[in-house]
Amino acid sequence: MKETFSEYYSPSDAEYSEFLERGMIALDANVLLAPYRVDSDARKQIFDILTQLKDRLWVPYQAGYEFFKNRPAVMAGEDKVYQSLESPLVAARRKIEDHLKSITGHPVVTAPDAASILNGIDQVISTIHTLQKGRDSKLEDSLRNDKILSKWEVLLESRIGTCPSPEIHRETSEAVKLRYAEGVPPGLQDEDKPDNAYGDGILWLQLIDQAKLTKSPTLLITDDVKDDWYRRHGGKTIGPRIELIREMRDSAGVPYYQQPLSFFVQRAGKVLHKPVSDKTVRQVVDLSVPNISGEGFRNAVVSELQRHFPVGELIEYSQEFAHVDLAVRVGSAVVGVMINRTPGALRRPTIHRLAEAVSGRKFDAILLVTRKPFTENDQDTLIDLQDESIKPFDAIHWNPHSSTSRLLNTILRLAEQSVSTVRGS
Structure with missing residues (x-):
């Protein structure tokens, strides 16, 4: 039964070890950005595992492109911390000013009192502006002296996909466009994005091309957990989309599997005898969803x-x-x-x-x-x-x-x- 319906099975321990020992372990852009979003202990544990797998690593060109494109925003703090501070203060100032106008002439709150209250809020907003400018100058220094980037440069030397020519890129984009029209994953949920709508589809086709060359079992680590990558039942993620496993097998003739980074560091850590802490797992799990209150x-x-x-x-x-x-x-x-x-x-x-x-x-x-x-x-x-x-x-x-x-x-x-x-x- 397993031989006929292999795409419905999760890898056994022996099969998973095969991915790590002789397979290609491809990293998505969100995985390359993950070390910037966790603390130093979690970062060390992630890099310890990947270092042991150095000879197996590979990054599709599309993932590398998205990494460098998004790296400044992530290093600056993708939650735009200062803007998040400023917006509610500006809104509060507006409400307070309107309220003070409504009680003009009240004996308890005089005009000088009202001016003093608003001036205090203005000073706080001004302080945030100053911090924002300081952050921008620090960001330039951080981009220039980036220890995480240096670590990736060592790990991924000669392990990045080749930059496609404009003609190849155009042909690949057209192929992805046709796949979307026919409802073929991955990337379907990005179709309406104003920017990089074909990114996931391009990455997937680049991954298939590399698997054809290496003829190696292919494991993709991605924190893109949308439904056009993963299948679920009862709220439980139970593996990659069946279509992806089938397409990789039919196109490249190799086994395929994919995992979020949190699942990867847990399972690979056990196989490699480099277990990760619960704290690291919690931090990495949080990476799959944008930060929101x-x-x-x-x-x-x-x-x-x-x-x-x-x-x-x-x-x-x-x-x-x-x-x-x-x-x-x-x-x-x-x-x-x-x-x-x-x-x-x-x-x-x-x-x-x-x-x-x-x-x-x-x-x-x-x-x-x-x-x-x-x-x-x-x-x-x-x-x-x-x-x-x-x-x-x-x-x-x-x-x-x-x-x-x-x-x-x-x-x-x-x-x-x-x-x-x-x-x-």
């Missing part, structure tokens, strides 16, 4: 759903009074949507609320949306809840920078399942 994530989910459902079909709740954050009516079904604000693993209060929502009668189906990939413990918990649930239930991780289709399609599917369940009972 808990409340900001909730607002992003609500905003996306408001764009696609009529006002009367979407009801928001306060967590103080309900187990879910909002309800979406789809035809005769009501899907309760619970939004996990915490950045890491699911916490006990969240699991408790989820269990009560799943077992309750108020909603026809339940969807949990979280901004980070699920840990193994999370996945086990979700599968248990799914098995125990008397109603359709699913859990997905989503972020505002990815395609909305999965979020919407999951809600529509749960609604349809709930209607089918009622009809069948």
